[in-house]
Amino acid sequence: MQPIVDWLLLGSFYAAVALGFSLVWGIMNIINLAHGVFIITGAYIAYQVATNLHLSPFLALFFSMGMLFALGWIIQYGIINRVIRGPLLVTFLLTFGLELLLTDTLQNLFTSDNRFINSTIEGAGINLGSAHISLVRFISAAIAIVLTAALAAFLSRTRLGNAILATGMDRDAARLMGIDIRQIYALTFAISAALAGAAGALLGQMQAFYPTRGELFTLRSFAIVVLGGLGTPWAVVAGGMVFAFIETFLPVVLPRVGVGYENAVAFAVFVIVLLVRPTGLFGKAFYSQ
Amino acid sequence: MSAGVTGSTSTTESDLLLYVAHLDVGYGDTQVLWDVGMEVRRGEVVAMVGANGAGKSTLLTALSGLLPAWGGQVTFEGQDIARARAEHIAALGLIHVPQGRRLFAGLTVEDNLRLGAYTRRAGTERGIHEDLDRVYALFPKLRERRKQVAGLMSGGEQQMCAIGRGLMGRPALLLIDELSLGLAPIVVDDILAALDTIQKREQLSVLLVEQDVQIALERAHRGYVIENGRIVIQGSANELLHSPAVRAAYLGE
Numbered sequence: 446m447q448p449i450v451d452w453l454l455l456g457s458f459y460a461a462v463a464l465g466f467s468l469v470w471g472i473m474n475i476i477n478l479a480h481g482v483f484i485i486t487g488a489y490i491a492y493q494v495a496t497n498l499h500l501s502p503f504l505a506l507f508f509s510m511g512m513l514f515a516l517g518w519i520i521q522y523g524i525i526n527r528v529i530r531g532p533l534l535v536t537f538l539l540t541f542g543l544e545l546l547l548t549d550t551l552q553n554l555f556t557s558d559n560r561f562i563n564s565t566i567e568g569a570g571i572n573l574g575s576a577h578i579s580l581v582r583f584i585s586a587a588i589a590i591v592l593t594a595a596l597a598a599f600l601s602r603t604r605l606g607n608a609i610l611a612t613g614m615d616r617d618a619a620r621l622m623g624i625d626i627r628q629i630y631a632l633t634f635a636i637s638a639a640l641a642g643a644a645g646a647l648l649g650q651m652q653a654f655y656p657t658r659g660e661l662f663t664l665r666s667f668a669i670v671v672l673g674g675l676g677t678p679w680a681v682v683a684g685g686m687v688f689a690f691i692e693t694f695l696p697v698v699l700p701r702v703g704v705g706y707e708n709a710v711a712f713a714v715f716v717i718v719l720l721v722r723p724t725g726l727f728g729k730a731f732y733s734q
Numbered sequence: 735m736s737a738g739v740t741g742s743t744s745t746t747e748s749d750l751l752l753y754v755a756h757l758d759v760g761y762g763d764t765q766v767l768w769d770v771g772m773e774v775r776r777g778e779v780v781a782m783v784g785a786n787g788a789g790k791s792t793l794l795t796a797l798s799g800l801l802p803a804w805g806g807q808v809t810f811e812g813q814d815i816a817r818a819r820a821e822h823i824a825a826l827g828l829i830h831v832p833q834g835r836r837l838f839a840g841l842t843v844e845d846n847l848r849l850g851a852y853t854r855r856a857g858t859e860r861g862i863h864e865d866l867d868r869v870y871a872l873f874p875k876l877r878e879r880r881k882q883v884a885g886l887m888s889g890g891e892q893q894m895c896a897i898g899r900g901l902m903g904r905p906a907l908l909l910i911d912e913l914s915l916g917l918a919p920i921v922v923d924d925i926l927a928a929l930d931t932i933q934k935r936e937q938l939s940v941l942l943v944e945q946d947v948q949i950a951l952e953r954a955h956r957g958y959v960i961e962n963g964r965i966v967i968q969g970s971a972n973e974l975l976h977s978p979a980v981r982a983a984y985l986g987e
Binding site: 607618622624625 | 798799819821822824825829830832836837839840841848849852899
């Protein structure tokens with residue numbers, strides 16, 4: 446029972462981790478290597494707000510989202526838009542450079558010490574039969590699912606969301622509709638960064654973080670998005686669940702092999718999925734290139 | 735539709751919707767269009783015909799702003815648009831229905847149509863609704879398929895959707911690139927009949943770019959023949975249809 450609960454909560458959290466990464470990849474065809482450090486930046490902002498303003502970390506999440514939204518907008522409008530028509534390698538290298546820059550900036554500001562956001566509800570939880578559900582993890586998972594639903598509704602039901610999808614499908618045709626794709630790209634990147642900021646605020650309450658911790662989350666985002674597929678935010682939840690499933694159950698099924706090998710197995714599954722179903726497990730046709 | 739161009743004196747000038755002079759356009763280092771001059775008046779259907787690779791699509795891409803002009807003059811409703819961006823030009827009412835439809839394949843028919851009205855700001859939901867009804871009345875097939883994903887429709891339905899999407903932008907001038915390409919003749923006739931209805935009713939101006947010279951010239955008031963990036967013949971559609979040069983080169987006589 447406990448592994449099932451752990452799996453579902455972790456899988457939902459992973460959806461929040463990879464949601465923004467999936468959006469930027471699907472719409473702009475950019476593999477954003479700075480995604481992980483956006484998450485860590487969000488964790489630091491939530492940490493500062495929660496400690497200095499004595500706010501609940503879940504309220505601090507809104508500060509993280511707002512500041513990352515602004516940062517994302519500036520980075521896309523000021524920098525990435527200039528090379529958006531370049532080959533994939535150019536944006537790849539550019540986001541890699543951004544990743545280094547942001548990580549070093551965090552290191553200068555906050556040192557490389559481990560941080561942890563102490564939640565006011567730390568330790569609280571519900572016992573469900575033999576399983577214990579931590580309240581922090583439960584609320585985090587709920588927020589992750591709400592963010593996914595909100596993004597899905599925004600993209601499919603609003604004029605601006607449709608413009609984002611349209612730009613991802615055919616940017617020249619989008620321009621012919623009068624859509625200013627530079628603004629749309631900036632908005633897309635800003636939303637993606639804001640989602641990373643939210644993931645960071647959740648992360649900081651569940652595990653220790655430090656500036657270079659972001660790399661792990663970029664890598665996981667990549668695996669989760671490939672597993673789930675592009676085209677709908679719900680595919681990210683599916684990918685997150687698959688990744689979390691391997692991570693949670695491998696040590697249970699194979700206790701002697703498991704510990705420490707979760708990543709290797711998850712990426713092995715990832716390669717198999719790529720071979721069998723290149724659009725991912727739940728990717729939709731006609732989205733992205 | 736606003737009547738006349740500010741500051742214009744003669745009626746012929748205010749009738750002029752699109753005016754192109756000495757237009758040079760190319761990709762990279764390769765020039766495709768040389769010294770192109772043409773015009774479209776209000777309510778007029780103009781055909782631009784020529785062989786594959788003559789530069790017809792390039793001309794439309796330059797007019798709608800997707801491709802920057804190298805030099806020359808493009809005036810629409812009295813405004814210089816030679817260096818304007820595509821999204822700005824679309825908002826002015828010069829709407830380009832591109833070759834190959836270029837629908838947003840993963841979105842529904844109705845979402846595609848709504849995106850055609852993107853430049854209209856919020857609070858105009860009623861106007862958009864009326865325009866949707868107008869497009870559905872013109873192409874009843876689209877109403878049946880409004881919830882269907884656009885990429886899964888037949889070529890003819892996709893072309894209807896592309897033209898409908900163009901009409902949603904309330905165009906003063908509609909540029910249509912290769913309407914007939916890849917479609918069965920009966921489908922082409924249906925679409926052209928619908929287009930004809932709306933063109934007459936709303937005094938819409940249309941620039942038809944076609945490889946199928948017969949189709950284009952039969953519907954147009956005037957026409958241009960483009961060869962190797964230059965306008966080589968122009969005249970009334972009737973003149974062109976009966977011109978020995980055009981018949982020899984394009985109608986297989």
